[in-house]
Amino acid sequence: MQATERISIRTTPQTKAIIEQASQTMGLSMSQFMLNVVFEKSLKxxxxxxxxxxxxQESQLINEMLNDTTPPNDELKQLLTLGESLV
Incomplete structure (x- = not known):
């Protein structure tokens, strides 16, 4: 696929020098180097x-559960106790 989009950034002279050094070490242009690094990091x-x-409906149910101030009943307490034993 042909590259048709442009990305433009500004940086400090020190940062540019480091990127230039790294791209030269890898044998790439600065554009190729930056695009490769940013693309890989973006995918990750x-x-x-x-x-x-x-x-x-799911969002509303979660909000209701988070805002519910009803004390837990015996079944819920028992269920929570079971969860503690798994840890």
């Missing part, structure tokens, strides 16, 4: 970040 972030898609 996307793949490691959970994304939750809740329906309106």
């Amino acid at each position: 972030i996307i793949n490691e970040t959970p994304i939750w898609h809740l329906s309106e």
Whole structure:
């Protein structure tokens, strides 16, 4: 696929010098180097970040549960005790 989009950034002279040195070490242009590094990091972030898609009903139910001030009944206390034994 042909690259048609442009990304433009400003940086300090020190940062530019470090990026130039690293890109030369890898035998890449600065553009190729920065694009490769940012692309790989972006994929890692996307793949490691959970994304939750809740329906309106699920979101409402969670909010109700979080805002519920009713004391736990005996069944819930027993269930919570079972969970503690698994840890």
